[in-house]
Structures are given as structure tokens and as C-alpha cells.
Amino acid sequence: MNFQLTEEQQLIEQSARDFAKEFLDPIAVQLDYTGEFPKAVIAELANHDFLGLHLPAEAGGAGAGFVSYVAVIESLSRSSAAVTSIINNQAMASYAIQTWGSDAQKKQYVRAFIKGETIGAFAVCENGPTTGIGPDALNATKTEDGYVLKGTKAYVRNAGEAGVYVVFAVTDAADPNALTAFVVDASAAGLKVGPRLNTMGLKGCPVAHVVFDDVKVPETAVLGSLKAGREIATRVLALASVAEAAQTVGIGQAAVEHAAAYAKQRVQFGKPIATLQAIQTLLAEAATDCYLARLALRAAAQLVEDGKPFEAEAAIVKSFLARLGSKILVDSCQVEGGMGFSESMPLPRLFRDIAGTTLLDSPADFPDYAIAASIA
Amino acid sequence: MPKCLVCYKWTLDEKDIKIKPADSSLDTARAKGKISDFDRNAIEEAALLVEKQGGAVHALTYGTSAVKQSLKDVLSRGPEKVYWIADASADAADACVTANVLAAAIRKLGSYDLILCGEGSSDVFNRQTAVRLAALLSLPCVTYVEKLSIEGDTVKATRKLDEGSEVATVKGPVVVSVLGQINKPRIPSLKQVLAASKKPNEEIKITDLGLKPESLQPKSVHRSVKGFVTKRKNIIYKESSAATNVAKLTSSLAAEGLR
Numbered sequence: 329m330n331f332q333l334t335e336e337q338q339l340i341e342q343s344a345r346d347f348a349k350e351f352l353d354p355i356a357v358q359l360d361y362t363g364e365f366p367k368a369v370i371a372e373l374a375n376h377d378f379l380g381l382h383l384p385a386e387a388g389g390a391g392a393g394f395v396s397y398v399a400v401i402e403s404l405s406r407s408s409a410a411v412t413s414i415i416n417n418q419a420m421a422s423y424a425i426q427t428w429g430s431d432a433q434k435k436q437y438v439r440a441f442i443k444g445e446t447i448g449a450f451a452v453c454e455n456g457p458t459t460g461i462g463p464d465a466l467n468a469t470k471t472e473d474g475y476v477l478k479g480t481k482a483y484v485r486n487a488g489e490a491g492v493y494v495v496f497a498v499t500d501a502a503d504p505n506a507l508t509a510f511v512v513d514a515s516a517a518g519l520k521v522g523p524r525l526n527t528m529g530l531k532g533c534p535v536a537h538v539v540f541d542d543v544k545v546p547e548t549a550v551l552g553s554l555k556a557g558r559e560i561a562t563r564v565l566a567l568a569s570v571a572e573a574a575q576t577v578g579i580g581q582a583a584v585e586h587a588a589a590y591a592k593q594r595v596q597f598g599k600p601i602a603t604l605q606a607i608q609t610l611l612a613e614a615a616t617d618c619y620l621a622r623l624a625l626r627a628a629a630q631l632v633e634d635g636k637p638f639e640a641e642a643a644i645v646k647s648f649l650a651r652l653g654s655k656i657l658v659d660s661c662q663v664e665g666g667m668g669f670s671e672s673m674p675l676p677r678l679f680r681d682i683a684g685t686t687l688l689d690s691p692a693d694f695p696d697y698a699i700a701a702s703i704a
Numbered sequence: 705m706p707k708c709l710v711c712y713k714w715t716l717d718e719k720d721i722k723i724k725p726a727d728s729s730l731d732t733a734r735a736k737g738k739i740s741d742f743d744r745n746a747i748e749e750a751a752l753l754v755e756k757q758g759g760a761v762h763a764l765t766y767g768t769s770a771v772k773q774s775l776k777d778v779l780s781r782g783p784e785k786v787y788w789i790a791d792a793s794a795d796a797a798d799a800c801v802t803a804n805v806l807a808a809a810i811r812k813l814g815s816y817d818l819i820l821c822g823e824g825s826s827d828v829f830n831r832q833t834a835v836r837l838a839a840l841l842s843l844p845c846v847t848y849v850e851k852l853s854i855e856g857d858t859v860k861a862t863r864k865l866d867e868g869s870e871v872a873t874v875k876g877p878v879v880v881s882v883l884g885q886i887n888k889p890r891i892p893s894l895k896q897v898l899a900a901s902k903k904p905n906e907e908i909k910i911t912d913l914g915l916k917p918e919s920l921q922p923k924s925v926h927r928s929v930k931g932f933v934t935k936r937k938n939i940i941y942k943e944s945s946a947a948t949n950v951a952k953l954t955s956s957l958a959a960e961g962l963r
Binding site: 335336339340343346347350375376377378380381390391392396 | 898901
């Protein structure tokens, strides 16, 4: 058993770390304040092949595998999880189209995603109790030459910046659980992006509701086959939960490193506080949580890469981090005391961001269902 | 079109090195390796030259068995092939030994129009390898280079000196050592990293270089290496009279050996 990244994966991870220092560190604070979409960084990400990292070489991607993807997301998230939220959502859309799309859909969208020319968004959430149920549910009504989409997708990341949306709609009112996935151009008549939501963290990654007001799409807009949407969404969301865990570990690692550096230079009682046992306990607990989460994360990513079932392990990572992700930040803030509470330090931003990566897409108790189902 | 060879050193990353509090010795157990900083500039400059005007870039390194960890890294940065010499002698090698080994390897590899080195290594920063290498190969050497171009067989190099700069024009082959400001080393893209696995690397056995035993004998010996730690005494003179405080300060300094 080998818990180490391969030499190639280490080089990819190092490239991501170097990229983050050069391109993300200088803008991370500004993004948090302004929430401005980082277009220039998206172009650089494409130049360095990060947007096609997970896609096969024949599609124009780097074909580096899911373990490398997770290592890159963790490394970039140490500097800006807002940027990795954009990448992850883009990856969800590009992975879905590459995996289930027609040749025409792949040709039209995938290379544009990889080059950063088109941003993708994966829109599955709705305001109702579950997707497909409720007054705002997105419905697709069959017409002679395609479908008409009506309804609202909620909390869509990359909304407003995306050139294309992968959305899920009910095509059979009698069977609302059988969703169908559609690929919809942002320029389609009737597609309206609502006001941007003011989120707690991960600012820079825009979030908004997207309204489909009788949006006409051709039959060729269907992704995969009719009523295959639930399967597509489930698979993509499971993969995304691993990628989000990588964001959480990256944020946690950044917090631990900052707290440790602070503890070494902050002198109290005539010596650096890093030498005080109470501080050492806080640092040790935060570092331990981070280390164990990374091992579990990489184990889940390896299962994905090997084509094995990974959903229960992904849920375990998600559940572990839902409980301990924020604690890593609490412990790190505690090390820095009053200074850690100051917006002049990075911990408040990391605090807000880690809340996003542990809460979004599935509430903290949701993974427990998947874990319990795998053993009982 | 120039044929370039870049010599590089695989060093420990200084940010991973810790100083042991007990005796200030260095703890390198967890230190990762890296291509020495200025050597990255040399690699980048050769890659830029060849991308601009064609030619070829090869890389050459001499080190302990750890140099094998550097091969994919260096190949992801532009060179199309890397030659490596792994031998235990590198552990104690000084610039003299390093230059002897590199020169012997270059004689074996054939002629290059341009041999590039970093001005100094990240670890010991002796700044001797390039000049010694040039002397051993009977080639001209241009050091402290911050700008470089090649036209035909002529190398034009701008040297940064203490009181200004000078432009040296030299007919190749030539050995050039570069400074950090000459360029910004690339962050290899993922495709460049993945392509590195498909590029060739070739081991050169040190025993095949025909070196005499004395060529591998370092002229300088490191007895020990210790980290530099600033220890402040935090003495505050609190007498009401400034003259008394000054007198106490000067006597304290004298006690420390400052006269």
C-alpha cells in the first residue's frame, strides 16, 4: 500500500502550488472583498492545462487522472477556494458533457471549456424539497422540434459568467423523479440570470438563481438519453463531493500553516507561543485533522481513478470534514487569538470559505445516509 | 540553430530545512529536493532561445542517487533530453570536483554551442562551477549574465556588474552563467509535466568518464554546517542618566569583544 503521490502527481501538485503562489495569492484578498469574477486567472488556468486536467487526452485534456485533479484542487484552494469553486463547477459541466454528450455536444463545448473560452455551470438544485418537486421545478415540455423549459434552478454557481448550463428537468409530469439533463446555451431566449446572491464565502465564484422562462431548446440539447438525468446528477455530485473535500483540506492546510507561522513569531512570556503546550495542542489537533482528511480524500480519489465504487468513501470524507473542517479553523483562530479575528489576517476569509465547501451541495448529515446504506 | 547544454544541480529546498535548537545543526530529514534556483533560470533561458530560433536543449546533472528525482522535473521545463551522473562522490563534492565531472561528461557528449549554468547554487552558492568548467574545456566564459541572445555563432551577453553593466560578444562555443533576473522560470503546464515522462534520459556512469581518483577528491572540506540563528540578549539599561546607560552599553559591548 502506498499513500504517496507518484512522482508525476507530485510534479503536477508542485505546478499547482507554484501557480497558486504566482496567480492566486495576489488576488485572493481582493476577490473576497469585491467578489469580482477572475477572468484573467481563468485564462491562465487554461494556459497551464488546469481546466482540462480531468478530461482525456483525446478530448484535448491533460488526462492526468482524478488523484491529480484532487491534488491540484487542494493546492489551489490553499490560496483561493473561490477560484477552485469556479473550476469544480466548470469541471462538473465538462465531465458530464464529455461522458454523456453526443459527438456534436462534445465538439461544440468541451474544447472551449478546456481553453477557458466558455465557462460551464452545472445546475441541479431547486428551491423545492428536492429536484423535480415544487412550484419552481424545471419542467421540459415536448414540442414538435424539441422542448420548452420552464422553471427555476437555484443557487447556480458560475451563474451569469457561464456560456452553457447543464440543467436537469422533469420531462414526464407523472414521473417527477425521472429527470432529463439538457445542455442549454446561456444566450437562449428566455434564460434569465437572477440577482447575484451575497454569499458568506467563496466570493469571486458567482451564485444566482437561473430562470427558464419558456426557453426553447432543440432535441439535440438532451444530454445522454431521456430520463437519464438522475443517474448523471448522482454520479457528478458524488465526484464533486470529493473535489469539494479537496477544497476543504486545502483551506484547512492554509489555516494550519498560517497559525503555525504566527505561533513561531508571536512572543509571549518571553518566548514564542509555539513553545507553549496549550498552543501546541491546538496546532497538533488541527494538523492531525487535516492529515487524516487528506489520506481519506486521496483514498477516495484513487477509487475513482481505478473505476471502483467510491460513493461511500466520498461520503465518509464529506462527513468527516463536515464535522472537523470548521474545527480546523476554530483551532487555528484560537492560536492567533485576537489577531486571528482581524480581517487583516487570512483566517476570517478561510473561515467563510470552509463553511461553503462543507455546507454546499449536501448538508452535513446527508453523507451519513450514504455511509449507513453502505454498511447496513 | 544553437545546440545548448544546461548544467543543473539538484539541491535541498531550503524552506524545508529546520535548525535543531540543541546545537544549531541542520535537520534535512524532511527536506524535499528542487532544481537549484538560478539553474532554473539557465534552463528557462535555453528553452526560450530554442523556442525562438530553433535548435536543441539538453540537460546534464551530477549528484547523489537523489538526482534521479530531478529528471521529470527538468524535462518538463523544456530540455528534450537529460544526461545524469549519480555517484556517492557528489555528496562531498566541491565546485572543483563538480566541474571535473561535468567537463569530462561534456567531452564525452560532444560539442555544444552554448553551455549554460546558474550563477551559483541555492545551497552553497560558491559561484565557481561555470568558470572552472570553462577553464577545463578551454572555452570562454561569461558570468553574471542578465540578458542573452545568439546570432549565428556569436553569443551576445549583458553582464550585471557592481557599477553598471557591460555587453560581451563572444564566438561560441561558450560557457555562460546566468543571474535570476534574466527571466522568470516557467511553471510547467500539466501537458508539459505529462510529456516529460516520454522524453529520454540517459545515465552516464562516472567510471566511464576516465577521471583519475584525484579528480574526485574535493579541495575544500566541510567540517560542519550550522544554521544561523539570531539570539537577542534583550538587555535594557534603565538608569536615569543617559551617560550611565551609554557607559553600561559600551562596557557590555566590550565584554562581548567589540572594542
